[in-house]
Amino acid sequence: MxxxxxxxxxxxxxxxxxxxxxxxxxxxxxxxxxxxxxTPGPAHLYTVAPRAPEIRDRALDGRDVARDVPSFLEPGDTVTGFAYDPFTDHFFLRLAPGNQIRVVDRPARAIKRAFTIDPSPGPGGDLALNPRDGHLFLLDATRAELVETSRLGAIIGRIPLQGVATPPLGVAFDARQDSLLVLLEDGLTLHRFSLTGLNTGKFQLARHVRAAIAFDSDARELYAPLADADAEIGVFDEQGQLMRTLPAPDTPTFLDVGPHAFLRVF
Incomplete structure (x- = not known):
């Protein structure tokens, strides 16, 4: 040969x-x-309150026993954004003061790493993650833009949001369509953007929601804490209709949704 x-x-x-x-x-x-x-396992809902000692984890099909994971918050830390990476099985917590990202290994229940984003992308806000390349998308509470960074916090650039004049409230990533869902300041309107900031559509939610959203790319459903109900999470379809509600363990809460990692490499 x-x-x-x-x-x-x-x-x-x-x-x-x-x-x-x-x-x-x-x-x-x-x-x-x-x-x-x-063939990953069932989708899980992950939630964390701004100063909670644990990240709550539960399977949405009700079959798995919840396995809460320490958040490792230190005195003075406040969670301002949260995302889960189903490829690496890591949680990403955006913390204030400052713009530190703490990465928590879910199965190991340990801190994987921590880093500060420098230069700062502005005051804290919601956080989304692209599992395909590990890039993070952070809100800047002072500008109608997203800040894109690498998995390790190196700033890649800013993404101006076409047609949006004020800082948004929430951001989520749609891994199937490789696009971003952005919740506007009214807590009702969501716009879909390309990864360059091109506005490709919008829809209106049936209920007001708080400043954190998550998107299940497989089920095509959006999750968000309801603003007009204590300790409830609304699940909406892509037209904004409320499909069902789930109890929220804490109020207010940050959240993400996705299966546990099928293959871990980092």
Missing amino acids: TTPIWMNGPRAQSAATPAAMLRQLLPLLASLLLAGCA
């Missing part, structure tokens, strides 16, 4: 190491998982 040319030489041998091969496969694995080729 003839050895392919690309496998000859020290560079090729280095490129063929298991670690290098895994790095090359990661984008493909992420795409396969998000495309539905893997």
